[in-house]
Amino acid sequence: MIYLDNAATTALSDQALNTLMAVSKEYYGNPSSIHGLGRKANQILRESRQTIAQTLDVRPEQLIFTSGGSEADNLAIIGYALAHQDKGKHLITTAIEHHAVLHSMRYLEERLGFEVTYLEPFEGTIHPSQIQEALRPDTILVSIMYANNETGLLLPIKEIGHILADHQAVFHVDAVQAIGKLPLFPEQEGIDLLSASAHKFHGPKGIGFLYSRIAKFDSLIHGGKQENQHRAGTENIAAIAAMATALKEQTTRQKEQFQTIKELKTYLVKGLDGLPFYLNESGPCLPHILNVGFKNQLNEQVLMRLDLAGIAVSSGSACTAGVVQTSHVLEAIYGKESSRLKEAIRISFSETTTTHELDKLIATLKEIIGGTH
Structure with missing residues (x-):
């Protein structure tokens, strides 16, 4: 996993x-x-x-x-x-x-x-x-x-x-x-x-x-x-x-780890090039968290397929009985009617994350989303 x-x-x-x-x-x-x-x-x-x-x-x-x-x-x-x-x-x-x-x-x-x-x-x-x-x-x-x-x-x-x-x-x-x-x-x-x-x-x-x-x-x-x-x-x-x-x-090891994770986030964003994605960022952010949406892709379906591929990410919001709930954070930022609420997933890193793991994530996302847009 x-x-x-x-x-x-x-x-x-x-x-x-x-x-x-x-x-x-x-x-x-x-x-x-x-x-x-x-x-x-x-x-x-x-x-x-x-x-x-x-x-x-x-x-x-x-x-x-x-x-x-x-x-x-x-x-x-x-x-x-x-x-x-x-x-x-x-x-x-x-x-x-x-x-x-x-x-x-x-x-x-x-x-x-x-x-x-x-x-x-x-x-x-x-x-x-x-x-x-x-x-x-x-x-x-x-x-x-x-x-x-x-x-x-x-x-x-x-x-x-x-x-x-x-x-x-x-x-x-x-x-x-x-x-x-x-x-x-x-x-x-x-x-x-x-x-x-x-x-x-x-x-x-x-x-x-x-x-x-x-x-x-x-x-x-x-x-x-x-x-x-x-x-x-x-x-x-x-x-x-x-x-x-x-x-x-x-x-x-805080300073060293912060830089490592910042580089991992940059690496992942570059790897997503070619996919119809956008970042849910509106100011200075911790590099440890990447909230990303894929146009016209329901996050619950993306999460399920990533899980089946052995990759654990989340929607960043509460999950009850297997149903992804609308994010109150994104709702406050973008409004209740925004499509971003149902498209966003949260990817979060630690210093143990590797570029090899991110390569697998990128390849899987391209397989999931690349064939549907």
């Missing part, structure tokens, strides 16, 4: 796997226990938190370990909104966010009486001026993703952070697609809350973290006093350690 769906999840790196297995076997104590095995596990927990904090240039106590990016998004948005609703009940986000953000916002709207402004992309992206215009005295939180999971679009995070510096609203950034791929330092970019998930940077599934500069927000999981009383439950020490290993590994 040729795997080109790395925006959905990445393969566990050898180093992360080794850490996961070793910690699972040797450090199985509960980190909240006071006996020797508990203290050993707690040491691994502290060291892992320190490793991740160093990559972000933040303090270890500002990290809260979660089950992944979705929980981190929920904790940041719902937890902060509930704890600070006395300051206002207005929130701002965009129409192109991940559903973990959009559904959290909708929950606050429908169940708890918050008001949310959903910014629509203008000329294919979100502009800092849109944030400035949407801000109100009662705005308490702005949530904008760093990189879009369907198109790779990079949002103007630093500029937005600068705008919010003089406003009471805190800045939450869903950095799930960006972390490990780009230099990312929350304090330098004016980010107050940042979500990450390990399985997007060759760590294990089911583990992530929330960076929080904010001390006060409601917990969503109640019970023990773990994670500075922000998230109850015994920590998954092995997964946390593996996540720290994976992030350190990715950060160490």
Whole structure:
């Protein structure tokens, strides 16, 4: 199988796997226990938190370990909104966010009486001026993703952070697609809350973290006093350690890998020459994601035939019961009636992708599409 769906999840790196297995076997104590095995596990927990904090240039106590990016998004948005609703009940986000953000916002709207402004992309992206215009005295939180999971679009995070510096609203950034791929330092970019998930940077599934500069927000999981009383439950020490290993590994080779993936994307686009394709790009993008459409070709049929040929890509949108759903991201950019919604596929790379694999993809696409246009 040729795997080109790395925006959905990445393969566990050898180093992360080794850490996961070793910690699972040797450090199985509960980190909240006071006996020797508990203290050993707690040491691994502290060291892992320190490793991740160093990559972000933040303090270890500002990290809260979660089950992944979705929980981190929920904790940041719902937890902060509930704890600070006395300051206002207005929130701002965009129409192109991940559903973990959009559904959290909708929950606050429908169940708890918050008001949310959903910014629509203008000329294919979100502009800092849109944030400035949407801000109100009662705005308490702005949530904008760093990189879009369907198109790779990079949002103007630093500029937005600068705008919010003089406003009471805190800045939450869903950095799930960006972390490990780009230099990312929350304090330098004016980010107050940042979500990450390990399985997007060759760590294990089911583990992530929330960076929080904010001390006060409601917990969503109640019970023990773990994670500075922000998230109850015994920590998954092995997964946390593996996540720290994976992030350190990715950060160490970040510049080199970024260039490699940029070259792979260029190689693929050149290889598609001759086919009736277009790119769904409208601004600066991560090279790790290529959202491409083929004129008059239904994406679900292209995806099925690629899968039969042993090539894994995706539509970049939710898939329910085997039916490809319309992309809310492309809908926001191009409109509900655009043919692009049913033609787009997402190809996403990692540093393990080879030109040989891309040659096979190109040849297969030419076989699928070349005979039908």
